[in-house]
Amino acid sequence: MTSADSAATDPAAPLLEVTDLDVIYPGGRGRSPFHALRTVSLDVRPGETVGLVGESGSGKTTLGRAVLGLAPVSGGSIRFDGQDISRLDRRGRRALAKDIQVVFQDPYSSLNPSMTIGDILTEPLTANGVAAGDAASRVGGLLERVHLPADAAARLPREFSGGQRQRIAIARALALSPRLIVADEAVSALDLSTQAKVLELFIEIQEATGVAYLFITHDLAVVRHVSHRVAVLYHGEIVEQGETAAVTGDPEHPYTQRLFMAAPVPDPDRQEQRRAERRRLLAIQAEQDAQAGAGLGAL
Template identity: 60%
Template sequence: MPEITPPLLSVEGLDVSYGPLKVLHEVALDVRPGECVGLVGESGSGKSTLGKTLLGLAPVTAGRIAFDGRDITRLSPRERRAMADHVQVVFQNPYGSLNPLMTVGEILSESLWYAGLSRAAMRERVAEALEQVQLPAEAAERYPDAFSGGQRQRIAIARAIIRRPRLIVCDEPVSALDLTTQAAVVDFLIDLQRQTGVAYLFISHDLGLVRRICHRVAVMERGRIVEFGDGERVTSTPDHPYSRRLLLASPVADPVAQAERRAAWQALKTGAMEKPRP
């Protein structure tokens, strides 16, 4: 766990509305340098909307977003493009997020044109990014359909890190992959963080994955953060009833333990249970 330092990202009292519909309510969380903060909740809880808002892709109704102490709540398009040097994103579906008509090298170098780098310098940065995600340099000459799902997500991660950001928003980055590939990509993200010191906001519905990678975890229900604390505690012995329901709904390999969880979940629904076993 990184030492306690001033936050790299700070969100305070954030509201987001689409017309009369308010989807985020007074959201507050922070991410420290080199830290992974998990954001968990059911589908429709608002977690992806929060990710989009941090990237400037959803309107802020009220509240404040700060990055490294600077207010970035409402940036101009030019300022938002400059923020891409510091904040990047890895999307959910590696099959849909990469342009199939472009080579991997073209995909990775596309975001570097703004910097005025020479072609040789861009090729160097592409090779460096591919090496960081453990893909060979010759992958730059191939098209995305030549790669497996896990490899495509590594390419998507390479696209994010090629600009050497300080924060990556990982929006359900492994949910479209099989379980074995999910584990491999999460292990890779952990290693990458150790090597580079990049911070993650890791958005997921899977408490098991979040427990493996995240230092702290925020739980979102209906657009509100209902619990935020140490990752091991929140994903094992949470305090809020909604967090407990998420824990009990998550699958485990042991059929006896799974049956106990199912019974406990039913008891919690009826208000007859205090706190679940981890």
């Protein structure tokens, strides 16, 4: 039995396995190459949500893009269900689309404004060989899954709110019954009340279908709500990972602590204490970064 066969038959085996991943973007016009990810390793099991959290520029979106085949893999490997997908050609990526889908951040730009919702939802089906009639008949079920009325199929994206558009984007991702969805800041463009409803929808869909999520966000509160496990990225490296309760309740790394302290709380006194603690942690991190830079310069 091959390793891919073993992974496919073992329910405890990771569905997605990222090992020692490096992503280096080439430089140009006098600029040096940019090392976006360094020896990153994580895995996602079937039916599990792994939250990938970090500030802007930490590399979290680059990791999601690498999984989707949209960022160059310079070293290490990405395996899906035991198969190395690190460097698939275009044909291989098309074949993988039925198993790996994505929900992007912006519900306004991710939907074609000139297509009806019905056409948007049937497009991935027909592109993967489903007959047009069969594809059209599935639209009602997809809309029902994300709690939108069946008559939404005849309307255009501009007729919907941001939260409703993100539900449509989720329905499109579900069209091919994927096993993994990469959700890249999927609720960050929504107001807080809409965020909560869409997060509950993600959880409901997972419980009903068993789909796994790689949930990319800068918000520890979002990670705490939806994730089983958490990985924290800082400057292209994972600095902490583990069960959600442990990482968000008692973080060990100063950067994770800093992210936690950045989350607002309603009590003004506590908020000021958290700001003071965050400033202290920032000073510690700046000193550590300076020491690391000095060490590299000496090599």
